[in-house]
Ligand SMILES: [Zn+2]
């Protein structure tokens with residue numbers, strides 16, 4: 001089969017890969033569309049610890065299997081450990097992600113656990129459903145805080161994840177959403193999700209009930225700490241740097257809650273798929289689609305931010 005293989009930092013190329021037999025409980029999905037995640041771009045730049053070449057990237061995808069159009073949860077967990085039994089399968093010690101721990105979905109066929117497939121025939125478009133994975137990340141991030149529609153929210157970094165958090169907050173009825181994003185085209189997207197673009201230096205101090213840091217750099221940690229109310233919540237979504245800029249004296253003295261979030265639970269993924277199938281996300285103008293042969297260009301443009309869309313996708317097969 002044809003596959004887009006990450007071969008060295010800054011390079012992806014089309015190669016012919018052998019088909020793999022299904023293991024017990026697996027089914028073969030004929031891949032239709034695959035989104036390029038920020039984590040795939042980091043991998044391709046040689047900046048993701050787990051993504052070691054040669055590797056097929058890609059974990060946000062839809063396709064056809066068993067005569068149905070499906071979206072796939074790319075996380076497989078053991079199902080038996082205390083975390084899994086508590087419904088927190090996203091922090092299972094044996095958690096495996098397609099496109100990280102094994103070859104991903106930027107190829108014609110990929111074998112996945114049957115239980116990870118969700119059919120969506122007759123629901124939303126395949127482009128929208130291919131956003132299920134980032135939307136599930138956003139749902140899980142928002143589920144970390146005690147949400148009230150009248151609360152004030154700040155989203156730092158309005159890339160794909162930030163904008164999906166905006167979409168989730170808007171869908172839940174939040175009306176006071178501010179967005180800090182240096183790229184003007186992305187900041188403008190904030191308005192579409194009910195947000196108001198504010199300048200990084202002009203955010204009101206100690207004003208927000210909930211701050212979502214989708215970047216995870218020293219400066220954005222510090223900005224989140226300044227912006228959050230006493231007793232408020234900082235959700236750490238991005239993790240650009242392992243050493244942060246959070247003032248822990250401030251965390252203690254102002255009783256700030258810090259939440260780390262890892263991907264999404266299987267339950268959040270199912271909820272995301274159901275919401276998108278029901279029309280919760282309007283994706284027109286948000287997505288650009290490339291052919292598999294244009295993979296190098298799609299990655300380069302995602303890396304350089306030379307685009308006003310929030311998601312580059314690769315079209316691999318027909319159908320979904
Ligand atoms: Zn992703």
Ligand SMILES: [Zn+2]
Pocket residue numbers: 077078079080081082083084089092093094
């Ligand atoms: Zn487990």
